[in-house]
Amino acid sequence: MTTASPKLTLLVCKVLYISYGLSETNTIGYDALVGFAWPGGATGVSFPFARGRADDTAPRFGRLLTDLSGCGATVDLNTHSLGAHVAFEALREATSQVVRNAWNFASAVDNESIEQGERYFDASRQAARFYVFHSKNDPVLRTWYRIGDLFDFDTALGYSGPEDTRAIIDHSQHVRVINCKDIVTSHGGYRSSGQGWSFMAQELTSSTNEQFVTLRKTPEALTAVFRATGGSFHAATTAAARRRSPAGSQRRASTRRRSGR
Secondary structure: OOOOOOEEEEEEEOOOOOOHHHHOOOOOOOOEEEEEEOOOOOOHHHHHHHHHHHHHHHHHHHHHHHHHHHOOOEEEEEEEOOHHHHHHHHHHOOOOOOEEEEEEEOOOOEOOOOOOOOOOHHHHOOEEEEEEEEOOOOHHHHHHHHHHOOOOOOOEHHHHOOOOHHHHHHHOOOEEEEEOOOOOOOOOHHHHOHHHHHHHHHHHHOOOOOOEEEOOOOHHHHHHHHHHOOOOHHHHHHHHHHHHOHHHHHHHHHHHHHHOO
């Protein structure tokens, strides 16, 4: 008797704040969630030093990928920010395709790096489908990535998407570029983007043939946010209404007076 290979999603990030998104939506069907955290730093000024730590961390992550692949697991990879640097460096050393879907949020690597002839072109090909989620409303990548890239002052892949779209069309048919400018306005905004999670869920059931997709805010996306976090639209809007109501303001004022604030 044969058993199905386990399906895993791996999250690579500086902290584990994005781990709830895919793991708690009931429609995805993963067997396990594996978080991989590393000491990236918590402020923009730590970015130049974090890149060095990302290089040091990549071999360990590569060994984890090898172990999972060796036991027959189907692996989906979800990176955020400099987590992409860790993962892509590891994938450069892979000898076979080890990832099914690579979902890359706000990738803090150069925007030309996945194009043919560039550093991470081969790394991108170690995933059957390789997704680049980017937003020009990401203030961290807009400012700190360029300051941290002292020698080239380059633009981040997670800010602008690939530099040369023609190169992606001609040489990287497995790459999907997802413009999230309308739905993501902060560096960590992907975790609360219902439209982003909805798109990923749809891709798991029926992958799009479009290489370049723009996501926009919709009522369905708002509902998806609360579904992913275990809440409901009604409960969330009711709580928000209470906070805005005069009675809610009076309760907060009374609480502050009792606490001496």
